[in-house]
Amino acid sequence: xxxHSxxHSxxHSxxNYQEPEPAGGIVPAxxxxxxxxxxxxxxxxxxxxxxxxxxxxxxxxxxxxxxxIPPITAKGYGSDPQLNKFYTPGDAWPLxxxxxxxxxxxxxxxxxxPADDLGPAASQVRVIDFVDEWVSAPYPGQLxxxxxxxxxxxxxxxxxxxxxxxxxxxxxxxxxxxxxxDICFEAKAKEELKAGAKFFSKFxxxxxxxxxxxxxxxxxxxxxxxxxxxxxxxxPPEVLAKLGVxxxxx
Amino acid sequence: xxxxxxxxxxxxxxVIIVGSGAGGGQMAFTLTLAGIKCLMLExxxxxxxxxxxxxxxxxxxxxxxxxxxxxxQFFGFHDATIDGGWQMEAEPYTQASDKPEEQFWWWRARxxxxxxxxxxxxSLRNGPYDFKPKTRDGVGLDWPIGYDDVEPYYTKVExxxxxxxxxxxxxxxxxxxxxxxxPPPKGRAGELLAQKHGKTLGIPIIPIHRAVLTQRLxxxxxxxxxxxxxxxxQKIVGDAMRLRAACFWATPCGRGCSIGANYQSTTVHLxxxxxxxxxxxxxxxxxxxxxxxxxxxxxGVLFIDKLTGKxxxxxxxxxxxxxxxGETVRIMLNSKSTLFPxxxxxxxGLVGKNIMDTVGTSLQGQIPALENLPPYNEDGAGGSHFxxxxxxxxxxEKLGFPRxxxxxxxxxxxxxxxxxxxxxxxxxxxxxxxxxxxxRRYYGSFMGFACRGEMxxxxxxxxxxxxxxxxxxxxxxxxxHWKWSEHEQRMCDHAEKTxxxxxxxxxxxxxxxxxxxxRIDPGGKIIHEVGGAIMGTSAKTSVCNGYNQTWDVKNLFxxxxxxxxxxxxKNPTLTIMALSWRAGDYIVxxxxxxxx
Numbered sequence: 001x002x003x004h005s006x007x008h009s010x011x012h013s014x015x016n017y018q019e020p021e022p023a024g025g026i027v028p029a030x031x032x033x034x035x036x037x038x039x040x041x042x043x044x045x046x047x048x049x050x051x052x053x054x055x056x057x058x059x060x061x062x063x064x065x066x067x068x069i070p071p072i073t074a075k076g077y078g079s080d081p082q083l084n085k086f087y088t089p090g091d092a093w094p095l096x097x098x099x100x101x102x103x104x105x106x107x108x109x110x111x112x113x114p115a116d117d118l119g120p121a122a123s124q125v126r127v128i129d130f131v132d133e134w135v136s137a138p139y140p141g142q143l144x145x146x147x148x149x150x151x152x153x154x155x156x157x158x159x160x161x162x163x164x165x166x167x168x169x170x171x172x173x174x175x176x177x178x179x180x181x182d183i184c185f186e187a188k189a190k191e192e193l194k195a196g197a198k199f200f201s202k203f204x205x206x207x208x209x210x211x212x213x214x215x216x217x218x219x220x221x222x223x224x225x226x227x228x229x230x231x232x233x234x235x236p237p238e239v240l241a242k243l244g245v246x247x248x249x250x
Numbered sequence: 251x252x253x254x255x256x257x258x259x260x261x262x263x264x265v266i267i268v269g270s271g272a273g274g275g276q277m278a279f280t281l282t283l284a285g286i287k288c289l290m291l292e293x294x295x296x297x298x299x300x301x302x303x304x305x306x307x308x309x310x311x312x313x314x315x316x317x318x319x320x321x322x323q324f325f326g327f328h329d330a331t332i333d334g335g336w337q338m339e340a341e342p343y344t345q346a347s348d349k350p351e352e353q354f355w356w357w358r359a360r361x362x363x364x365x366x367x368x369x370x371x372x373s374l375r376n377g378p379y380d381f382k383p384k385t386r387d388g389v390g391l392d393w394p395i396g397y398d399d400v401e402p403y404y405t406k407v408e409x410x411x412x413x414x415x416x417x418x419x420x421x422x423x424x425x426x427x428x429x430x431x432x433p434p435p436k437g438r439a440g441e442l443l444a445q446k447h448g449k450t451l452g453i454p455i456i457p458i459h460r461a462v463l464t465q466r467l468x469x470x471x472x473x474x475x476x477x478x479x480x481x482x483x484q485k486i487v488g489d490a491m492r493l494r495a496a497c498f499w500a501t502p503c504g505r506g507c508s509i510g511a512n513y514q515s516t517t518v519h520l521x522x523x524x525x526x527x528x529x530x531x532x533x534x535x536x537x538x539x540x541x542x543x544x545x546x547x548x549x550g551v552l553f554i555d556k557l558t559g560k561x562x563x564x565x566x567x568x569x570x571x572x573x574x575x576g577e578t579v580r581i582m583l584n585s586k587s588t589l590f591p592x593x594x595x596x597x598x599g600l601v602g603k604n605i606m607d608t609v610g611t612s613l614q615g616q617i618p619a620l621e622n623l624p625p626y627n628e629d630g631a632g633g634s635h636f637x638x639x640x641x642x643x644x645x646x647e648k649l650g651f652p653r654x655x656x657x658x659x660x661x662x663x664x665x666x667x668x669x670x671x672x673x674x675x676x677x678x679x680x681x682x683x684x685x686x687x688x689x690r691r692y693y694g695s696f697m698g699f700a701c702r703g704e705m706x707x708x709x710x711x712x713x714x715x716x717x718x719x720x721x722x723x724x725x726x727x728x729x730x731h732w733k734w735s736e737h738e739q740r741m742c743d744h745a746e747k748t749x750x751x752x753x754x755x756x757x758x759x760x761x762x763x764x765x766x767x768x769r770i771d772p773g774g775k776i777i778h779e780v781g782g783a784i785m786g787t788s789a790k791t792s793v794c795n796g797y798n799q800t801w802d803v804k805n806l807f808x809x810x811x812x813x814x815x816x817x818x819x820k821n822p823t824l825t826i827m828a829l830s831w832r833a834g835d836y837i838v839x840x841x842x843x844x845x846x
Contacts, residue, residue, distance in 0.1 A: 077321055086311045204685070218666060226500050235442070
């Protein structure tokens with residue numbers, strides 16, 4: 001496990017240790033907590049989640065660090081929400097990512113889903129609003145994801161600070177790449193970065209779930225439906241030819 | 251939709267119908283168009299698909315990108331189902347066993363139209379074998395009626411609701427009469443590819459039958475076929491048909507359809523029934539029991555008005571239960587009297603027995619041939635276009651399990667969002683533009699295959715009343731007993747091998763992890779629960795006769811899936827409607843003879 005060797009003990013109530021103030025002027029909550037505390041908690045949660053048991057939080061002795069994950073007190077939308085209405089993140093329940101977490105998340109989402117010839121960057125289609133809505137939701141699946149994403153974002157800033165002396169959002173492209181290359185593939189991540197890689201995987205999944213739900217995302221992936229038409233013509237000739245099939249419904 | 255208050259339901263009704271879905275909707279349609287005055291009781295709230303359906307809404311316009319939650323448990327946020335799911339806080343149920351594989355997931359929909367608002371619209375006729383399964387292979391139970399008894403009603407239902415499909419003349423997969431089915435939609439890329447490779451494995455992949463209008467109903471001619479010589483009924487039905495548009499090839503059917511292009515009770519059955527002036531509907535009516543008179547006939551129904559919490563008694567000459575198998579059984583078991591201490595029409599003790607679901611298991615494959623296809627619109631008719639009917643009737647003896655399954659398939663360029671399009675193992679760590687390229691490459695290349703098979707009723711699958719637990723309104727709840735038999739397990743073994751072969755033949759690789767004996771979906775997961783008060787030839791061995799009429803109480807009818815003595819692989823809804831129409835005609839006949 002990666003942590004400051006100067007940190008003296010394994011118990012979690014020691015608050016006398018103070019991280020150096022990171023560059024950029026934003027001081028995330030994480031930086032005020034003992035790093036070892038954060039790491040231990042993060043790794044334990046990730047390991048517990050790997051078991052795939054939704055009840056695991058009750059069963060596993062995961063160290064509790066309340067300031068990291070504020071509890072969700074909002075209610076769900078209930079069993080009879082209005083369906084034919086346009087919702088926007090924040091409508092169903094309050095968003096809860098901190099300013100620092102949002103900054104890290106916006107930067108990370110744009111590293112994962114940058115502007116290119118397939119479409120705009122994640123930040124241009126409000127991807128982080130959806131991720132924030134997701135991790136702020138009062139449902140069990142989302143609460144599990146919250147327990148990965150929030151400390152993960154905090155860890156990302158801590159790791160960026162450790163390696164490059166700046167928060168993740170303030171890193172240069174090659175620094176983003178260096179960090180993300182180490183955590184982008186859980187199967188190949190180093191042991192001490194497995195938890196970071198698990199966070200990255202979950203974040204990439206949520207960010208892309210949001211990105212590809214938008215009209216720009218549809219274009220990027222090649223979805224051209226959700227439009228009314230008088231007839232349904234099936235696959236065009238070039239698709240049939242590529243597959244080597246013929247249309248059997250006349 | 252006009253709904254009356256509980257306290258206004260004071261007319262002299264002929265028939266009370268409990269439930270407003272496929273069975274109740276069809277019964278209300280049949281009876282009211284024959285001039286019979288009906289009161290329909292729905293446990294959920296009123297619901298109007300024309301005003302409420304989320305047409306064209308994108309996933310980014312819904313909370314949580316439209317994902318499933320405990321509040322919206324099936325297709326996610328835009329699913330038509332409201333106030334329903336496998337778990338409902340106000341209406342619990344219990345399990346006899348702690349083992350997950352011996353538990354039943356009981357789906358309820360508490361809304362006008364019930365499950366018909368969100369169902370898959372798959373409308374397959376049972377074949378001749380399906381009514382006489384025990385005669386063919388010695389297990390399970392026969393129906394007291396045969397295909398020929400039901401065929402005219404299949405045809406009438408198909409003409410009324412509109413079903414697309416083709417006539418392929420395959421074994422025990424009945425054709426409809428010429429001109430009855432609507433034209434099937436074109437095959438999609440993955441469906442055509444599966445069809446091509448299925449052929450090499452001997453699996454016939456053909457157009458499915460679904461209750462979606464690929465063209466407008468022929469409102470000028472169909473009503474005369476359905477109601478010959480009855481100009482009044484023809485006008486009402488024709489007018490209702492003219493309100494329905496043809497599919498505009500967008501918006502998944504599971505959301506319901508505001509233009510009435512698919513069948514749901516709320517757009518097809520209830521509007522004409524209401525137009526007769528012979529139907530009153532009370533919503534939020536939680537039925538507790540059927541009331542019994544001293545003469546042994548049903549006199550009405552006791553329900554709890556959920557808006558006031560008050561008990562309300564309504565009276566009629568006959569009672570029809572169409573509340574879904576589980577709920578109908580629950581009402582019957584709770585209807586205790588001196589004459590029927592174990593529940594109404596339950597002299598045999600068979601009420602609650604012989605509960606069945608559909609056998610479900612599925613496998614997903616990734617098909618390289620479908621990668622990087624030129625984008626084209628695959629929305630189509632908002633659900634599957636092709637399927638494979640069971641094809642191995644001749645080999646049943648060799649297979650080690652007696653009954654069949656059909657294959658449903660999902661392909662694939664559906665509306666994205668709400669999920670990660672690129673699994674981590676395929677993405678191999680990709681992020682940045684590489685990720686976006688890979689997501690585009692793999693999009694549309696995943697196909698799912700699902701087994702929908704026939705379960706044989708067994709002694710371990712039944713319900714009873716829980717002796718202590720009650721729902722929010724103080725009504726005793728059901729306790730479920732469940733255990734799949736070896737027949738169903740072997741069927742899933744076979745289906746899994748078939749799907750692997752099919753995915754392999756398409757040049758693909760299997761994606762999902764298979765899990766031995768746990769691959770079978772939990773009972774109730776497929777939401778095809780039937781049985782519980784089966785029909786038969788004798789009052790000693792069944793609860794009702796071939797007209798859905800209980801043996802013990804002559805003016806009590808069961809027209810949901812409850813009377814099914816078997817659950818063919820064919821999805822039950824079309825058969826529920828056909829039998830309900832048939833039972834409705836019988837009630838009309840009995841009423842004319844003064845028998846009710």
